[in-house]
Amino acid sequence: xxxxxxxxxxxxxxxxxxxxxxxxxxxxxxxxxxxxxxxxxxxxxxxxxxxxxxxxxxxxxxxxxxxxxxxxxxxxxxxxxxxxxxxxxxxxxxxxxxxxxxxxxxxxxxxxxxxxxxxxxxxxxxxxxxxxxxxxxxxxxxxxxxxxxxxxxxxxxxxxxxxxxxxxxxxxxxxxxxxxxxxxxxxxxxxxxxxxxxxxxxxxxxxxxxxxxxxxxxxxxxxxxxxxxxxxxxxxxxxxxxxxxxxxxxxxxxxxxxxxxxxxxxxxxxxxxxxxxxxxxxxxxxxxxxxxxxxxxxxxxxxxxxxxxxxxxxxxxxxxxxxxxxxxxxxxxxxxxxxxxxxxxxxxxxxxxxxxxxxxxxxxxxxxxxxxxxxxxxxxxxxxxxxxxxxxxxxxxxxxxxxxxxxxxxxxxxxxxxxxxxxxxxxxxxxxxxxxxxxxxxx
Amino acid sequence: xxxxxxxxxxxxxxxxxxxxxxxxxxxxxxxxxxxxxxxxxxxxxxxxxxxxxxxxxxxxxxxxxxxxxxxxxxxxxxxxxxxxxxxxxxxxxxxxxxxxxxxxxxxxxxxxxxxxxxxxxxxxxxxxxxxxxxxxxxxxxxxxxxxxxxxxxxxxxxxxxxxxxxxxxxxxxxxxxxxxxxxxxxxxxxxxxxxxxxxxxxxxxxxxxxxxxxxxxxxxxxxxxxxxxxxxxxxxxxxxxxxxxxxxxxxxxxxxxxxxxxxxxxxxxxxxxxxxxxxxxxxxxxxxxxxxxxxxxxxx
Numbered sequence: 144x145x146x147x148x149x150x151x152x153x154x155x156x157x158x159x160x161x162x163x164x165x166x167x168x169x170x171x172x173x174x175x176x177x178x179x180x181x182x183x184x185x186x187x188x189x190x191x192x193x194x195x196x197x198x199x200x201x202x203x204x205x206x207x208x209x210x211x212x213x214x215x216x217x218x219x220x221x222x223x224x225x226x227x228x229x230x231x232x233x234x235x236x237x238x239x240x241x242x243x244x245x246x247x248x249x250x251x252x253x254x255x256x257x258x259x260x261x262x263x264x265x266x267x268x269x270x271x272x273x274x275x276x277x278x279x280x281x282x283x284x285x286x287x288x289x290x291x292x293x294x295x296x297x298x299x300x301x302x303x304x305x306x307x308x309x310x311x312x313x314x315x316x317x318x319x320x321x322x323x324x325x326x327x328x329x330x331x332x333x334x335x336x337x338x339x340x341x342x343x344x345x346x347x348x349x350x351x352x353x354x355x356x357x358x359x360x361x362x363x364x365x366x367x368x369x370x371x372x373x374x375x376x377x378x379x380x381x382x383x384x385x386x387x388x389x390x391x392x393x394x395x396x397x398x399x400x401x402x403x404x405x406x407x408x409x410x411x412x413x414x415x416x417x418x419x420x421x422x423x424x425x426x427x428x429x430x431x432x433x434x435x436x437x438x439x440x441x442x443x444x445x446x447x448x449x450x451x452x453x454x455x456x457x458x459x460x461x462x463x464x465x466x467x468x469x470x471x472x473x474x475x476x477x478x479x480x481x482x483x484x485x486x487x488x489x490x491x492x493x494x495x496x497x498x499x500x501x502x503x504x505x506x507x508x509x510x511x512x513x514x515x516x517x518x519x520x521x522x523x524x525x526x527x528x529x530x531x532x533x534x535x536x537x538x539x540x541x542x543x544x545x546x547x548x549x550x551x552x553x554x555x556x557x558x559x560x561x562x563x564x565x566x567x568x569x570x571x572x573x574x575x576x577x578x579x580x581x582x583x584x585x586x
Numbered sequence: 587x588x589x590x591x592x593x594x595x596x597x598x599x600x601x602x603x604x605x606x607x608x609x610x611x612x613x614x615x616x617x618x619x620x621x622x623x624x625x626x627x628x629x630x631x632x633x634x635x636x637x638x639x640x641x642x643x644x645x646x647x648x649x650x651x652x653x654x655x656x657x658x659x660x661x662x663x664x665x666x667x668x669x670x671x672x673x674x675x676x677x678x679x680x681x682x683x684x685x686x687x688x689x690x691x692x693x694x695x696x697x698x699x700x701x702x703x704x705x706x707x708x709x710x711x712x713x714x715x716x717x718x719x720x721x722x723x724x725x726x727x728x729x730x731x732x733x734x735x736x737x738x739x740x741x742x743x744x745x746x747x748x749x750x751x752x753x754x755x756x757x758x759x760x761x762x763x764x765x766x767x768x769x770x771x772x773x774x775x776x777x778x779x780x781x782x783x784x785x786x787x788x789x790x791x792x793x794x795x796x797x798x799x800x801x802x803x804x805x806x807x808x809x810x811x812x813x814x815x816x817x818x819x820x821x822x823x824x825x826x827x828x829x830x831x832x833x834x835x836x837x838x839x840x841x842x843x844x845x846x847x848x849x850x851x852x853x854x855x856x857x858x859x860x861x862x863x864x865x866x867x868x869x870x871x872x873x874x875x876x877x878x879x880x881x882x883x884x885x886x
Contacts, residue, residue: 168593168594169598239728239729240722241721248594248774265749269751270753377589377590390608391611394640395641397640407607407636408607409600409603436638448592449600450607505608505611571759572748576749
């Protein structure tokens with residue numbers, strides 16, 4: 144058995160099995176918190192204790208710590224970003240970091256925690272399997288903890304890990320930990336949290352991050368890394384509802400493959416097999432999957448997030464933006480969208496009547512804001528039904544009318560077919576992330 | 587019951603293919619920036635997979651600094667001819683002759699290749715350029731988007747990046763603006779090597795160890811050749827070495843290694859304790875923010 148404390152890169156022979164093309168999986172997690180919570184230190188600790196930090200990176204961090212007159216090597220410096228951020232002493236943007244253990248490869252979306260960066264947290268959480276939320280043991284559950292938890296659940300992150308940090312500063316007290324756990328659980332009961340775990344840690348001292356703490360005998364759970372390694376995420380994916388948004392039609396203009404016509408795309412959900420009866424939208428025509436092709440040859444089945452090329456037995460007119468699904472399990476075809484959005488543009492706000500470009504799966508259309516149902520206060524969850532405009536970092540429930548039908552599912556059932564972005568047609572900036580709520584049938 | 591879990595390498599491959607198809611479907615005139623290094627070769631391999639059985643529906647662009655290892659050029663031509671893809675070459679020496687750029691005192695053409703690249707992109711009207719950059723390479727890259735917006739001067743503004751949510755990429759640009767696309771964003775160096783081994787990808791033989799005549803300069807090992815001749819007072823020694831990255835021949839150092847097969851390279855990379863840029867690229871040591879500055883100017 145390998146334990147979490149073994150270095151990721153030191154025993155090549157043992158490691159290699161893992162890097163065969165087929166033996167480890169990928170876990171994406173998002174962290175949120177401010178500098179004060181010790182988030183950067185925690186990530187630095189994960190990278191450092193899992194031996195992901197390279198010697199030259201460590202040397203540079205040790206040197207900077209020394210130059211600044213620090214008592215100890217500031218692991219937070221490992222995740223320091225752009226010069227403009229260093230100058231201001233803040234984190235502006237989502238940074239992506241990578242590490243691997245013999246069990247898994249991890250992608251961390253490291254996002255700043257302040258309220259003005261809600262947009263970054265939404266970005267980081269959009270693809271995350273796990274949200275890691277930091278709580279300062281001395282301060283307990285604060286406004287920011289609630290906001291991060293709300294945003295993680297809004298974005299449908301299936302697992303939440305609450306790290307109660309700085310346990311060294313509260314004498315590793317079980318009582319403090321249990322109080323925070325109780326308070327957090329009570330608050331989270333109001334949200335849709337599928338799975339939540341609490342771990343007492345000290346990122347600075349290394350307790351329970353990668354190595355087990357020698358100071359918290361009362362804690363019977365696993366370390367953070369061990370938890371992340373063992374977390375079962377395969378069942379989070381939707382393998383029931385076949386949704387295959389057509390991305391690109393492959394029609395070789397070559398003599399050797401002139402008759403080939405394949406629909407390339409990424410499986411959004413469900414499992415597809417040759418011989419399956421399928422329904423294509425918007426045409427409503429049915430056909431059968433003849434073959435599921437890849438550059439390495441046909442495959443017996445395709446599931447998310449595979450990128451494949453589907454051929455059908457019938458010649459149907461299908462193009463980018465169309466959807467392949469099953470005859471008795473189709474998404475809702477509608478031009479009326481009811482969705483939660485996070486507004487991401489600092490220059491312009493959203494108001495009823497405004498028009499935007501909308502991208503949903505592989506389909507672009509135009510959308511008009513029909514109305515604002517309410518704005519959510521991300522700290523108190525209070526709904527303001529009088530809201531008339533939505534500004535940067537605000538969350539709201541809105542209604543849209545789209546110029547052509549979209550093939551949608553509720554976001555809580557399908558993160559791929561339930562999500563969209565809005566784009567400002569004059570600046571081309573991505574201005575909103577949308578999560579489809581109630582779906583009303585277009586016909 | 588089948589697990590239906592895609593391995594991490596196949597997940598990364600699927601993501602890269604998705605990104606490339608998105609670009610071809612939405613952009614007017616994409617191009618793949620090809621350096622001859624392992625990352626751009628992996629990109630080319632993925633492009634071939636993304637559109638099979640059709641050919642790659644965009645050309646490849648090589649900014650030729652005139653300081654290339656011959657084996658890299660040979661490998662480039664081998665790939666272009668095997669895949670039947672159009673190769674566009676933008677020449678830095680020719681741009682120096684024309685006066686577009688000036689040779690830098692230290693002999694590095696790293697910085698002056700940027701104007702040559704930008705000119706080529708503009709001349710051919712490329713509105714999307716694939717690059718082999720990875721976020722694990724360097725601090726400035728860690729915050730790079732997959733679809734990275736560039737203004738009509740090719741500049742990157744780190745404070746004004748488009749949010750990238752789910753896999754809904756936004757490549758919309760006005761005339762003259764462009765998008766740099768990084769399909770390998772989420773790959774690490776170890777992923778690249780593992781994939782090269784798994785897919786048996788054809789690389790320049792520089793990447794495998796053999797005995798080379800090398801000179802030690804500030805802890806970096808340079809092969810003694812036409813690009814890096816011995817200086818007065820230096821002595822060469824013979825060592826078993828390989829290259830971890832391939833940049834300009836006058837600036838790329840090799841590392842001591844016994845890895846003569848891809849499998850052995852993967853083993854070494856898994857065990858190594860120095861970032862690849864730190865180990866082998868004289869050009870990144872200029873300043874802590876070197877990459878950030880070059881990226882803002884429109885570098886790869």
